[in-house]
Structure formats: C-alpha cells, structure tokens
Amino acid sequence: MTASSSARTGLVLNQLSRRVGQQTLLQNLNLEVAPGEILALLGPSGCGKSTTLRCIAGLDQVSSGRIELAGETITALPPAQRNVAMVFQSYALYPHLSVAKNLSLGLELRRVPRAEIDGEVQRVLALLQLDGCRDRKPAELSGGQRQRVALARALLRKPALFLLDEPMSNLDAQLREELRGELRGILHSTGAPVVYVTHDQHEAMGLADRIAVLKAGDLQQVGSATELYQDPENQFVASFLGSPSINLLPLHPGELVGLRPEHLAVAEAGAPQDEQEVAVEAQRQHLEWLGDRVISHWRVRDTSVKVLSDAQSVSAKLAQANDRPLQLRWRREHELHFEQATGRRIR
Amino acid sequence: MARLVLLVWSLGPMLWQLYTSFRPTAALTGAGGGGWTLAHYQQLLNGNPPFLTYLLNSAIVGFSSTLLTLLLAIPCAYALSRMQAHRARNISVLVAAAAAFPAVLLFLALLQVARDFHLANNLLALSLPYAGLCLPLAILLLQAAFRDIPVELEEAALMEGMNLWQRLRWVLLPLMAPAISSAALLIFIFCWNEYPIALTWLSQSDLLTLAPAIARIAGSSIFTVPYGAFAAATVLGSAPLLLIMLLFQRQIISGLTQGAIKG
Secondary structure, eight states: OOHHHHHHHSEEEEEEEEEETTEEEEEEEEEEEOTTOEEEEEOSTTSSHHHHHHHHHTSSOOSEEEEEETTEEOTTSOGGGSOEEEEOTTOOOOTTSOHHHHHHHHHHHTTOOHHHHHHHHHHHHHHTTOGGGTTSOGGGSOHHHHHHHHHHHHHHTOOSEEEEESTTTTSOHHHHHHHHHHHHHHHHHHOSOEEEEESOHHHHHHHOSEEEEEETTEEEEEEOHHHHHHSOSBHHHHHHSSSSOOEEEEEETTEEEEEOGGGOEEEETTOOOOTTEEEEEOEEEEEEEOSSEEEEEEEETTEEEEEEEETTSHHHHHHTOOSSOEEEEEEGGGOEEEETTTOBEEO | OHHHHHHHHHHHHHHHHHHHHTSOHHHHTTSSOOSOOOHHHHHHHTSSSOHHHHHHHHHHHHHHHHHHHHHHHHHHHHHHHHSOHHHHHHHHHHHHHHHHSOGGGGHHHHHHHHHHTTOTTOTTTTHHHHHHHHHHHHHHHHHHHHHTSOHHHHHHHHHTTOOHHHHIIIIIHHHHHHHHHHHHHHHHHHHHHOOHHHHHHOOSGGGOOHHHHHHHHHTSOSSOOOHHHHHHHHHHHHHHHHHHHHHTHHHHHHHHHOOOOOO
C-alpha cells in the first residue's frame, strides 16, 4: 500500500497543535494510520496522548493543523458528524439504561429499522460474549463486562475510525493480558484504523501494529515495537520501552552507552573473550530471582546496572557465585550510543 | 425510644389539628358538650365559595410556578455546571446572594408591579414572583446535581451523534429526575404555603389560594375564634401535600441524598 492510498482512506494528522493559555499540549504532530492498522499512542502522564485523541474526536479544540479521515478534512466538524467511535477510560455507559438499550440507543436515534437494530445488537453481544447481560444495568456488571459493552457500543456504529482511551486501565493485570489478544483480533476484523492510548508499554507492544511515543506534546518516534525497541531515536524512547529499563553507562565523555539488561552477561574475570566483546569490572549489589529469569543488580564505576539472565544460563549461575571476581560483558553490536546533552541517538 | 419521641414531636401538631377538626365548637371552647362532629367540614365544603376552590387555586398556582421555575432553572443550572469553574463560581455567588435576600423587602415593590401591569387577581401571574423567589434555590440544587453527572457521559452521547435535545431527553434529564423531583416539590410546597404575596395580589374571594383563604376563616368573626373550622381547613389544606410526599417519597429521598448517580 502506497502512502497516498492509505492517506485517502485512513487517518492523517498534519501539523496538529493545541495550546491552552501559555501551555503547549501538542506540538506539530504528524501521524498517519492506515485502515486496519492499530496505532498506539504511548507515553507518560501529561505527554499529550489523551489530548491527541480528544482532538481527533472533536471534544477538544485544535489550535492549528489538519485532521483528515477517509480523505475528508474533519478538523472543523463537530464530534457527532465525524463518524468516529470512542471507548472512554471510564466506559461512560448510560447508568439508567440496560445493556441492550445502551447499545441500541445510538442506532434508534439514527432511525435504523428495528429489525436491523435487534439483529446487530444480538450479533455484537454474541461476539463479545455478553449474551447473558442484555437486560442488566451497567452497575450490575463486572469491570471486564462493562469494558466489552463499551466496545460493543463502538463496534455497532461501524465507524471510519476507532479511538480507545486506556480502555483496560481499570482492569486487573491478568484480565488485561487475557483480553489483549481478543481485542486485537476484534479491532483488526473491523478493517478501520484504530488509535489506542496507553501508558503501559507491554499493552502497546502486545496490541499495536505501530507505536507512537510522545513526550510533553512532542512526537519522539513512531514505528513497530521492534523498531522502537532495537533502533530507538533517542534516550527517552530507549528508556521507556523495555523492562527492566535500559542501562545507561557514561563510559565515554559526552555520551551515554545504552545496554539492554538482556544483552549483558556475567563472566569470570580473566576468562577468554573475543574481540567483539567488551568487559568491565563490576560489584554485585543484589539479586532478584523471578523463577524463569534472574535480575542481578551491579555497580559499574558509580552507575547502577541491571542484568537480565535466563535462570538456567551460565550468567545466572555466576551472578550467584560469591567466590570469584566477576565481570559484565556485552557485544559491541548491542551498544546504543546517545549524546549526553540532548539524548539524541548517535548512529 | 428516641424515634418515638421524634415521631410524636413531628406528627403531634398535625394529629392535634386532626382531632380538633372533628370536635364541636362547644367542646373546644370549654362550654361543655362533647362527641364528634363533621359540622366544620360541612361548613367549609358548603361555603361560598366552597373550600375545594381554594385547593384548586393553590394547585394551579403551584403547578404553574413549578413549571416556570424549572423551565428557567434547568438550562441555567446546566450551563453553570459545564462552565469554567471560576466563572461559574462568580455567578453562583450572585445566585446564593439572591437566595439569601429577605423577600419581605420586596412586598411594596411587588404591589406596585402588580398595579402597574394589572397582574392583580390573576392566578397565573402569581407564578412570576414565586418563580423569582424560588429560582435561586432551584438553580443551586440543580447545578450540584448536574455536576454529579460525569462529563464523559455527555461526551459519549455526543460521539454517538446525539444533538442537545437528544442528550437532554435520553441522558441528562433521566439522570436528573430525582434532583428535579426534589426541587419541584420544594417549589410546590413554597407556593402552597405562601401568604403575603398571595394576600396582596388576590382580593377576589373565589381566586384566593389556601393561605389567605384560611386567614379569612380565622378573622371572620370578632366574637369567637373558629378553632374547629380553622383545624378542618388546615387538615384539608395539608392533605394534598401529604399525598404528593407519599407518592414521590423515593425520588425525594434519593434526590436529596444524591448518591444515585454513578455510572
């Protein structure tokens, strides 16, 4: 698919900015989402991801820039006319109406024939496994069920774009993981572009096709999870993705060397090493044994360093050894260099 | 035990009036005699005009005032609840000041207004000053209730394509029903009991509302105080209010406690 054809049918944000008083919430944001693609907006609190979503929805005013959907410029349109469906963080279900009525109200007001409404509501209830809930009120549902009703309401509209604002943040961790795959499948099957806001990197990496990382209203990088993880543009993106987070070592003046904990290995001092490997002296601080892996904490020249090793590996066994001098080693190809002053990646 | 005391304390006056209304005048004034009588009620219901006229007049005034007040207060309260906090606060302070204003200072001015605009002896015209006096409290009450409705609910309705009228009809007003019921009841009770303005604006005997009508019964004779008739009038006048309270008690309680709105 060429860039121009996706622009005709997908979502395009062009130099989007939003300022409120003295504050700049969004700065010249440029993004494209192709039909059938899930784009995650990822970033810490206050980075502008929810603002972006609300601007696309039309709930917040845009200061400058353009929003296009399916070839049509929607920047000036009121929310009701944008053909966009949104799932809110709090689900925003109508508390005084039953589930079935929550779902059908929008269609009824648009004068869709009764038989068609009933058929569609039934279909979507079955799709999201909500068959038993149709006559219950939102207060009688569990968190997961409410989330699915909110999603069902959005699906029923068959919109040109889906917006989801941290829809799983109110659910417990296990439920979130279970629903992630299901949600991805359902969203993909609609064929519409999806913008998904989250502050959880695992959710973003597991659910989205591409991730856009935002910081203080500025787009840091956009790409697939692999691209962002292996080839970050700056220190912020490198630190935000990855758990435990990347180690940053001031090994050379003016720059920081980034090393992912899983790329570090523990070795005996004096053991043979090949020319692609780098070794440093390190003092062990403590260990976290997590069953399938071990996170060891070290001190390298006044910097704390974390090493992630598979529980069965030589590295893990050495990390627990107390009787010999130890080193940390890594391969040069795994180094990520960043300018210390700006955080920008030096390639 | 405490509940019993509270019950007796609250119901005491009403039960006393109920008792008094069935006793002959002679028994009430200590001149002897006893037993029970329906004479007081007969006197009222067969009077000129019959007592039921006054009930009807009060009902007309009550409903029209309630309607007018709510028609004005609901949009105002909605706007205030969705406005920026600091601007809304300034206006709320003005509204609260109006609520605290001593209405008695207005009577002479209101009398002049009634004369100039020929509003005297007109039941519907009474809803104008009544709405004016009830608006501040209604606005404050409804504003608080509107604020309890999460903005996201309206945004969701907006995203579904609902215009303002549809949002009001399907989302906002149903959720506001308890608060609106409470406000409506407070307004109605106020109008039902209001005396000074009704007294000055209404002189035609068949147009009187309850309060001035009952006052006339009390002052009708210079030799006796018609305790019995007075009590009967009180019982008849309170009955409709009691009925409304009983019918709408669930809405009133939830509207006053405002815990009902959670999505």
